[in-house]
Amino acid sequence: MLAIKIWNYFKGYVIIRVEGLTLERLLNLAANHDIYLWDVKRINNIVLEMKSTTRGFKELKKIVKKVGCRVEIIGKTGFPFLLMKLKERKMWAAGFLLFWTIIFFLSSIIWKIDIIGNEQTPREEIISLLKSNNITTGKIKYSLDKESIKDLLLENYDYFSFVSVNIKGTKLTIEVKEQDLPPEMVDKNYPCHIVAKKKGVIVKVVPKNGKAVVEKGKVVNPGEILISGIITSELGGETLLVHAEGEVLALTRYSSIVREPIVKNEEKFTGRVFTQKGIKIGDKGIQFMKGEIPFENYREFVEEKSIINLEKYDIDFPIKIVNHEYREVELREVKQNIDYLKNANQIAATKEINKELPPKAQIQSKNIRHQIDDNILTTQVIIETIEDIGKKQIINNRED
Amino acid sequence: MKKKIENLKYNISEAFELPRDIIMDLPKLTLIGDKEASLLNHKGIIEYSRETIRINTKNGVFKITGEDLEIKTILSEEIIIVGKIKNIEIIS
Numbered sequence: 025m026l027a028i029k030i031w032n033y034f035k036g037y038v039i040i041r042v043e044g045l046t047l048e049r050l051l052n053l054a055a056n057h058d059i060y061l062w063d064v065k066r067i068n069n070i071v072l073e074m075k076s077t078t079r080g081f082k083e084l085k086k087i088v089k090k091v092g093c094r095v096e097i098i099g100k101t102g103f104p105f106l107l108m109k110l111k112e113r114k115m116w117a118a119g120f121l122l123f124w125t126i127i128f129f130l131s132s133i134i135w136k137i138d139i140i141g142n143e144q145t146p147r148e149e150i151i152s153l154l155k156s157n158n159i160t161t162g163k164i165k166y167s168l169d170k171e172s173i174k175d176l177l178l179e180n181y182d183y184f185s186f187v188s189v190n191i192k193g194t195k196l197t198i199e200v201k202e203q204d205l206p207p208e209m210v211d212k213n214y215p216c217h218i219v220a221k222k223k224g225v226i227v228k229v230v231p232k233n234g235k236a237v238v239e240k241g242k243v244v245n246p247g248e249i250l251i252s253g254i255i256t257s258e259l260g261g262e263t264l265l266v267h268a269e270g271e272v273l274a275l276t277r278y279s280s281i282v283r284e285p286i287v288k289n290e291e292k293f294t295g296r297v298f299t300q301k302g303i304k305i306g307d308k309g310i311q312f313m314k315g316e317i318p319f320e321n322y323r324e325f326v327e328e329k330s331i332i333n334l335e336k337y338d339i340d341f342p343i344k345i346v347n348h349e350y351r352e353v354e355l356r357e358v359k360q361n362i363d364y365l366k367n368a369n370q371i372a373a374t375k376e377i378n379k380e381l382p383p384k385a386q387i388q389s390k391n392i393r394h395q396i397d398d399n400i401l402t403t404q405v406i407i408e409t410i411e412d413i414g415k416k417q418i419i420n421n422r423e424d
Numbered sequence: 425m426k427k428k429i430e431n432l433k434y435n436i437s438e439a440f441e442l443p444r445d446i447i448m449d450l451p452k453l454t455l456i457g458d459k460e461a462s463l464l465n466h467k468g469i470i471e472y473s474r475e476t477i478r479i480n481t482k483n484g485v486f487k488i489t490g491e492d493l494e495i496k497t498i499l500s501e502e503i504i505i506v507g508k509i510k511n512i513e514i515i516s
Binding site: 047048051052054055056058060061062063064065066069072 | 468469470471472473474493494495496497498499500
């Protein structure tokens with residue numbers, strides 16, 4: 025019933041009032057002429073009110089004449105009539121349209137550019153780089169190409185390891201991930217802090233510019249401010265922003281663990297080979313079995329060969345012949361010399377640490393621990409060093 | 425003669441279990457509580473007022489009385505009446 029009502033609303037219908045004496049006859053005739061009438065109400069002896077479709081009303085008029093009644097429209101409802109009303113109120117309709125256009129237009133403009141993760145690069149620099157490449161606030165967001173912005177940033181800043189560009193609503197968000205720069209590279213015009221880049225125990229703080237906020241013996245975590253670029257002047261109590269500089273030496277710790285089994289299985293090929301053939305269609309394979317594999321320990325080698333060789337046309341023919349080759353191996357348990365193994369482990373662990381060690385670090389101590397559990401020798405090497413853990417971080421994003 | 429044909433129709437509909445209202449063109453009245461009545465196969469309205477509605481059918485005149493009766497829809501084969509129905513009478 026609701027569906028019919030909605031349909032009627034879209035088609036538009038009229039509420040009519042009929043006056044006369046032979047109203048029943050009118051209803052019968054209307055029914056016979058397939059005029060759809062609904063909600064027929066008896067108002068009084070000579071008046072009926074009913075609803076009819078616009079087309080039905082036109083036909084009804086003819087019948088009304090025949091019967092000798094009077095008909096008048098008392099109401100019009102529905103979408104077509106609404107449109108007609110709108111036609112009369114052109115300015116109103118125009119305003120309505122204008123409203124939506126403006127909403128749509130304004131919401132497709134970039135109103136704000138956000139840059140996240142730039143610790144060593146000044147925000148203004150990135151903004152001006154974007155500006156010179158025609159990416160500013162006020163651009164239509166559909167005209168921006170995220171990939172090209174990404175490429176642009178990665179090309180201009182070779183120490184950016186990751187850039188992601190996102191447009192959400194009217195905001196352009198650029199997220200960058202920087203590799204640590206040597207301190208000299210950071211632009212001196214911008215105020216910055218010196219923060220810790222790794223965990224350590226402070227040994228010495230030498231601030232050249234800025235205010236040291238950590239003392240000797242303090243344990244710092246990555247990202248903690250070591251030398252602050254915000255200075256409060258003693259006279260006026262005003263805060264000043266400076267480019268902090270200085271050296272922060274801290275005791276840092278590197279450790280590496282290597283595990284190695286003492287008794288090792290060694291494999292040796294005996295030279296006996298057992299082969300089987302199969303066919304592979306697509307990803308599914310059929311293997312023609314020729315008895316069980318006669319070896320206890322073996323290695324399997326699989327070789328695939330296309331039936332028709334189309335490699336020069338760059339086509340991978342889906343039907344292939346598969347050669348399974350089983351080569352017998354002999355297993356031998358070899359017990360390794362513990363002293364020799366300890367030494368080898370130690371070297372491996374130290375090598376691992378050396379990869380992480382910065383070149384300027386001074387090694388303070390080296391600790392080696394060996395532990396034997398069942399069959400496994402665990403070697404842990406701990407190296408303590410003193411190094412500069414300071415990293416510059418621009419005090420940025422002030423204006424937003 | 426006419427009666428014979430009627431009887432034949434009745435027997436056929438009986439034998440094949442066909443709906444009688446279709447075969448014999450008889451009216452079919454469906455009531456939903458006392459709120460709505462739909463009459464199929466009518467032959468026209470004779471009287472329509474808020475208290476009484478009389479509808480002509482093949483079987484005679486259906487007289488529906490009640491309060492605030494209203495014709496919800498009227499089509500060539502169906503009439504739906506809503507309101508508070510109190511009495512239904514067949515005058516043949």
